[in-house]
Amino acid sequence: xxxxxxxxxxxxxxxxxxxxxxxxxxxxxxxxxxxxxxxxxxxxxxxxxxxxxxxxxxxxxxxxxxxxxxxxxxxxxxxxxxxxxxxxxxxxxxxxxxxxxxxxxxxxxxxxxxxxxxxxxxxxxxxxxxxxxxxxxxxxxxxxxxxxxxxxxxxxxxxxxxxxxxxxxxxxxxxxxxxxxxxxxxxxxxxxxxxxxxxxxxxxxxxxxxxxxxxxxxxxxxxxxxxxxxxxxxxxxxxxxxxxxxxxxxxxxxxxxxxxxxxxxxxxxxxxxxxxxxxxxxxxxxxxxxxxxxxxxxxxxxxxxxxxxxxxxxxxxxxxxxxxxxxxxxxxxxxxxxxxxxxxxxxxxxxxxxxxxxxxxxxxxxxxxxxxxxxxxxxxxxxxxxxxxx
Amino acid sequence: xxxxxxxxxxxxxxxxxxxxxxxxxxxxxxxxxxxxxxxxxxxxxxxxxxxxxxxxxxxxxxxxxxxxxxxxxxxxxxxxxxxxxxxxxxxxxxxxxxxxxxxxxxxxxxxxxxxxxxxxxxxxxxxxxxxxxxxxxxxxxxxxxxxxxxxxxxxxxxxxxxxxxxxxxxxxxxxxxxxxxxxxxxxxxxxxxxxxxxxxxxxxxxxxxxxxxxxxxxxxxxxxxxxxxxxxxxxxxxxxxxxxxxxxxxxxxxxxxxxxxxxxxxxxxxxxxxxxxxxxxxxxxxxxxxxxxxxxxxxxxxxxxxxxxxxxxxxxxxxxxxxxxxxxxxxxxxxxxxxxxxxxxxxxxxxxxxxxxxxxxxxxxxxxxxxxxxxxxxxxxxxxxxxxxx
Numbered sequence: 107x108x109x110x111x112x113x114x115x116x117x118x119x120x121x122x123x124x125x126x127x128x129x130x131x132x133x134x135x136x137x138x139x140x141x142x143x144x145x146x147x148x149x150x151x152x153x154x155x156x157x158x159x160x161x162x163x164x165x166x167x168x169x170x171x172x173x174x175x176x177x178x179x180x181x182x183x184x185x186x187x188x189x190x191x192x193x194x195x196x197x198x199x200x201x202x203x204x205x206x207x208x209x210x211x212x213x214x215x216x217x218x219x220x221x222x223x224x225x226x227x228x229x230x231x232x233x234x235x236x237x238x239x240x241x242x243x244x245x246x247x248x249x250x251x252x253x254x255x256x257x258x259x260x261x262x263x264x265x266x267x268x269x270x271x272x273x274x275x276x277x278x279x280x281x282x283x284x285x286x287x288x289x290x291x292x293x294x295x296x297x298x299x300x301x302x303x304x305x306x307x308x309x310x311x312x313x314x315x316x317x318x319x320x321x322x323x324x325x326x327x328x329x330x331x332x333x334x335x336x337x338x339x340x341x342x343x344x345x346x347x348x349x350x351x352x353x354x355x356x357x358x359x360x361x362x363x364x365x366x367x368x369x370x371x372x373x374x375x376x377x378x379x380x381x382x383x384x385x386x387x388x389x390x391x392x393x394x395x396x397x398x399x400x401x402x403x404x405x406x407x408x409x410x411x412x413x414x415x416x417x418x419x420x421x422x423x424x425x426x427x428x429x430x431x432x433x434x435x436x437x438x439x440x441x442x443x444x445x446x447x448x449x450x451x452x453x454x455x456x457x458x459x460x461x462x463x464x465x466x467x468x469x470x471x472x473x474x475x476x477x478x479x480x481x482x483x484x485x486x487x488x489x490x491x492x493x494x495x496x
Numbered sequence: 497x498x499x500x501x502x503x504x505x506x507x508x509x510x511x512x513x514x515x516x517x518x519x520x521x522x523x524x525x526x527x528x529x530x531x532x533x534x535x536x537x538x539x540x541x542x543x544x545x546x547x548x549x550x551x552x553x554x555x556x557x558x559x560x561x562x563x564x565x566x567x568x569x570x571x572x573x574x575x576x577x578x579x580x581x582x583x584x585x586x587x588x589x590x591x592x593x594x595x596x597x598x599x600x601x602x603x604x605x606x607x608x609x610x611x612x613x614x615x616x617x618x619x620x621x622x623x624x625x626x627x628x629x630x631x632x633x634x635x636x637x638x639x640x641x642x643x644x645x646x647x648x649x650x651x652x653x654x655x656x657x658x659x660x661x662x663x664x665x666x667x668x669x670x671x672x673x674x675x676x677x678x679x680x681x682x683x684x685x686x687x688x689x690x691x692x693x694x695x696x697x698x699x700x701x702x703x704x705x706x707x708x709x710x711x712x713x714x715x716x717x718x719x720x721x722x723x724x725x726x727x728x729x730x731x732x733x734x735x736x737x738x739x740x741x742x743x744x745x746x747x748x749x750x751x752x753x754x755x756x757x758x759x760x761x762x763x764x765x766x767x768x769x770x771x772x773x774x775x776x777x778x779x780x781x782x783x784x785x786x787x788x789x790x791x792x793x794x795x796x797x798x799x800x801x802x803x804x805x806x807x808x809x810x811x812x813x814x815x816x817x818x819x820x821x822x823x824x825x826x827x828x829x830x831x832x833x834x835x836x837x838x839x840x841x842x843x844x845x846x847x848x849x850x851x852x853x854x855x856x857x858x859x860x861x862x863x864x865x866x867x868x869x870x871x872x873x874x875x876x877x878x879x880x881x882x883x884x885x886x
Contacts (some may be wrong), residue, residue, distance in 0.1 A: 107743060107746040107747060107750075109596075115748060134549075136548055136549055137546075138546070139546070140542070140545045140546055141545065141546050141547045143545075146544075146545075146547070149539065149540070150539070150540045150541075150542065150756060151540075153535075153539065155530045155531065155533075155536075156527075156528070156529070156530055156531050156724060157531045157536070157724070157725045157726065157727040157728055157761070158726055159524075159526055159726045159727055160725050160727055167845070192582050192729065192751075192755070193751060193752060195749065195750065195751040195752055199751075203497075203618060204497075206542055208598065208620065221750045221751075221752075224746070224747070224749075224750030225750060228593060228747070228750070230598065230620060237734070255521060260697070303658075309666070334546060334547075335547045336547065336548055336549045336752070336753075337547040337548050337549055337550055337753060337755070337756030337757075338547055338755065338756060339582065339752075339753070339754070339755040340730075340758070341754070342858040356497040357497060359503060359614075359616070360497075360585065360609075360611045360614030360615060361582075361586065361589075362583060362585060362611075362726070363585060363726075363727060363729065363753040364727075365582070365728065365729040365757070365758055366727030366728060366758075367539060367727075367728070367755070367757035367758065367761075368756075368757065371757075373548070459706055475595070
């Protein structure tokens with residue numbers, strides 16, 4: 107079982123803290139946005155006397171409400187096509203276990219969310235990365251790259267849309283390319299849409315809207331990021347494939363039920379005022395615009411302007427971003443503060459890729475982001491491993 | 497992935513309900529006891545504004561308090577030896593995945609909690625049942641039965657103490673027998689202590705109190721039954737084995753964190769008045785005494801008097817308990833009500849065992865239990881598949 111690549115920096119952060127240095131945590135996807143008060147109130151105002159097991163697939167009332175939410179996004183699913191899970195994490199694990207046998211292969215465009223590796227190991231599934239790159243802004247790799255590595259053991263593709271760690275928002279055209287591939291080779295298409303509400307350039311086109319591959323598509327969802335409710339541990343697996351639903355339900359029954367309070371929180375989210383996402387999205391877009399501009403203004407730094415989520419991948423003028431991320435924590439501070447980034451290499455399955463890249467989560471407000479960028483700028487001026495780019 | 501054996505009866509229960517027949521649910525471990533108000537109030541009075549990820553091992557404050565709880569039971573563990581999990585279910589799965597490779601074998605005295613099968617399948621582990629039987633009250637099988645099936649692939653034994661489904665409470669002597677076996681063959685001993693507070697005959701002796709096998713023992717725990725908080729999904733894995741802790745932590749990190757509200761609930765439990773368990777235990781003991789007497793008073797029924805938990809296994813004078821459990825739901829009622837039991841066969845790994853047994857959960861009050869036993873008594877008088885016992 108691989109250790110989380112982001113956790114490797116924790117001892118360095120502890121050194122910084124022990125010296126009294128403030129750390130801007132741009133390394134993890136824990137937003138500073140408040141959980142909507144209406145959701146927390148729903149839990150706090152609950153009146154039941156016994157916290158019972160819910161249905162293993164989640165409370166029917168919640169599944170019906172979640173269906174309403176998807177219908178607003180032109181995704182029509184019945185509540186029986188939704189299984190509530192303990193976070194998006196469990197939905198991914200259940201999906202892998204239900205659809206792939208031990209030794210089967212899953213293709214993932216890299217860089218990708220590092221925990222996909224962990225769930226693949228748990229399910230005995232082999233990850234086959236294909237590379238996207240910073241030059242194209244991390245667009246979908248061309249179909250021939252998929253074709254090249256598809257074998258008889260290939261059973262699935264997983265994408266994250268919009269993407270963690272790149273922020274890339276797949277176009278409808280790219281989704282159609284994926285549809286052609288999964289149809290041709292009869293693959294499952296896992297679509298992790300944790301950040302589906304945070305799209306800044308164009309519309310989100312969901313895998314659930316693809317026609318003709320209804321049996322192939324499995325959507326993974328979570329309330330963690332959408333409503334800044336990471337600690338609730340409420341996600342969902344959505345598919346129109348009845349066989350997959352039946353198998354996932356068996357896994358769900360073995361673990362009895364998803365968390366009770368979290369389901370109350372999730373159900374209350376559906377009744378939030380319609381402008382909730384508008385406000386949250388505007389805040390994230392302001393942060394993205396600020397961050398991307400600041401990054402590209404630093405000599406030698408390059409950052410594509412991503413269409414969604416709340417992450418960017420940037421390349422830095424350094425020998426090795428892993429070493430730089432350690433150094434900035436351990437040996438540098440500016441105005442009493444330093445920055446924690448997630449080294450890019452941890453998001454690639456192929457060795458030696460992403461070695462000059464970092465993932466930056468814009469989970470702090472603009473003022474903090476500006477201060478963090480001041481710190482990065484000054485750090486790069488004095489970092490001993492700085493390299494000169496043409 | 498096997499389907500839950502208890503769920504098979506659900507369609508028959510729905511037939512009964514559709515006819516307006518009330519069902520006494522003695523088939524599942526969902527108690528009617530109220531969740532302590534102090535625990536629910538802790539959640540309802542919480543004031544945080546962002547429901548963040550907790551530490552992957554659970555909030556440190558909760559782990560420290562849980563350590564205090566165990567020390568009252570003469571189990572001294574550091575908070576770093578506790579990993580908070582999403583229910584006891586996740587603790588079992590993480591334990592299996594951390595300690596056993598695919599194809600390794602685990603010995604389980606049968607009858608056993610049916611979901612152990614599910615977690616074994618998920619972890620790719622092979623279950624090797626050894627039989628305990630109703631004649632001895634489901635005491636631990638003799639050591640030679642263990643020795644007979646231990647192979648080089650055997651890596652662990654799992655017990656549930658006190659036991660689900662039998663209610664059997666293992667004696668200190670039996671625990672010492674297990675210690676000798678795990679020491680001799682260098683096995684892990686998983687000890688599921690979900691019902692540890694509900695012991696009616698003698699003291700609970702925990703696997704964590706065994707001396708000389710500190711590296712072998714992994715305790716599984718949960719707040720679900722102890723505080724009637726099944727829907728919280730809060731459990732724990734406790735071990736002094738550092739390597740196992742490190743590996744389990746990696747699985748915990750991949751799924752990010754256990755549920756946030758549930759941890760607040762669990763932490764508040766440690767501050768309950770000391771007589772909380774006294775009262776709850778007295779209630780369960782009254783139910784057990786009532787149920788066991790009523791069962792043994794019915795001609796042809798035999799039920800040992802179990803020392804703990806809130807289950808009994810009883811043998812009925814019927815051709816086949818699976819068929820009887822279907823029939824009583826589908827074709828029988830008394831005073832407008834019928835009873836749902838869990839057929840015993842679902843708790844055995846060996847085929848053809850337990851075919852005249854049912855598991856009965858005494859999760860309803862004495863009045864309801866008496867009404868359910870009235871119904872069972874009348875049903876057995878007219879059941880077409882009744883057999884005559886000597």
